[in-house]
C-alpha cells in the first residue's frame with residue numbers, strides 16, 4: 001500500500017468537517033465520500049471538498065468499491081456499531097473520541113480490528129496540538145525520570161453543548177450530548193476524555209487500577225428541562241486516579257461553573273516536570289531551577305489524519321493513539337462514572 005493513494009470517507013458532518021478539511025490537504029489521500037443522515041449537508045461538504053460520492057446510510061457507504069478507510073464522527077453511542085461494521089467491511093477506522101460509551105464496546109472494537117488486521121485509531125487530537133507531540137517525545141525519552149503525579153483541568157465557565165453552542169454551528173449541535181444513554185456522560189465524556197488522555201499519555205500511559213470520583217449537575221439542569229431537552233449527564237466531574245506503578249493523578253473538568261475558565265495539564269517527574277499551557281519543561285540543574293519553553297518546529301507538525309493515512313500506507317509504523325489506548329481511557333471513564341454513582345473508590349474494570 002505504501003505507494004498507493006488512500007481512499008477515505010467521513011461519516012458525520014459536525015466535527016467530521018474538520019476531518020474532511022485535513023484529508024483534503026493530503027497528497028497521499030483522496031476524500032471519496034461523505035455520509036450523514038442529513039444528506040443535504042453531506043452533499044454540501046462533498047461539493048466543497050470534491051468528494052464524488054454522498055451517502056445517508058453508512059452501510060451503503062461501506063459497499064463503495066475501492067474505499068480504504070473511514071473517519072467516524074457521529075454521536076458517541078454510534079461509534080462502536082459503525083466502527084465494527086467498517087472493520088467488518090475491511091476498512092481502516094479513525095474514530096472520534098470517546099472511543100465508545102462502554103468498556104464492552106471498546107473491547108469489541110479493539111478485538112475486531114485485531115481479528116481483521118485493520119488500523120483502529122482514536123481521534124485524540126490534543127496529542128497533536130501545539131507543542132504536545134514534542135512534550136510526548138520528552139516524556140517517552142525518559143527526560144522526566146520517574147513520573148509520580150499528574151494534574152489536569154479543563155474548567156469552562158459557560159460552554160454546555162446544545163445550550164451554548166449555536167444550532168447551525170460546526171459541532172456540539174445534537175441534543176444527544178446531554179443524554180446519558182447516547183453520550184455515556186457529559187463533561188466527562190466530552191472534554192474529560194481529552195484532558196485525562198493527554199495527561200495519561202504524557203505520564204507514559206501507566207496502568208490505572210482505582211478511581212475515586214464525584215460528578216455534579218448544578219447549573220443548567222432546569223434550563224434544559226424548560227426547553228424540553230433531556231439533560232441527565234454530569235456538568236462537572238472530578239476524579240483521583242491511582243496507577244499500578246504507585247503514581248496518582250487528579251483531573252477535573254466542567255462545562256459550566258461559577259469559576260474562572262482554566263485549561264492545563266501538568267506532569268510531575270523526579271528528574272523534570274512538564275506543563276502543556278504554555279508548553280514548558282521544569283528542571284533542577286545542580287540547584288539552578290530551569291523553565292524551558294518547548295516548541296515543535298512547524299515542519300515537524302502533522303495532523304491526526306496525516307498520521308492515520310501514513311500508518312495505513314506503512315503498516316510497520318506505530319499509531320500515536322491506537323484503539324488499545326482508547327480502550328484504557330474508556331476503562332477509566334467507566335470507573336469514574338461508577339465511583340461517582342457509588343460514592344466510593346472503585347477498581348478499574
Ligand SMILES: NC(=O)c1ccc[n+]([C@@H]2O[C@H](COP(=O)([O-])OP(=O)(O)OC[C@H]3O[C@@H](n4cnc5c(N)ncnc54)[C@H](O)[C@@H]3O)[C@@H](O)[C@H]2O)c1
Nearest residue numbers: 012013014015036037038073074076096097171172173174
Ligand atoms: N476531537 C474533538 O476535538 C471533538 C470535537 C467535537 C466533537 N467530537 C466528537 O465528534 C463526534 C460528533 O460530535 P459533533 O459535535 O459533530 O456532533 P453533532 O451532533 O454536531 O453532529 C453529529 C453528526 O452526526 C450525524 N449522524 C448522526 N447519526 C448518524 C448516522 N447513523 N449516520 C450518519 N450520520 C449520522 C448527524 O446528522 C450530525 O450531522 C462525537 O463523538 C464528539 O465527541 C470531537
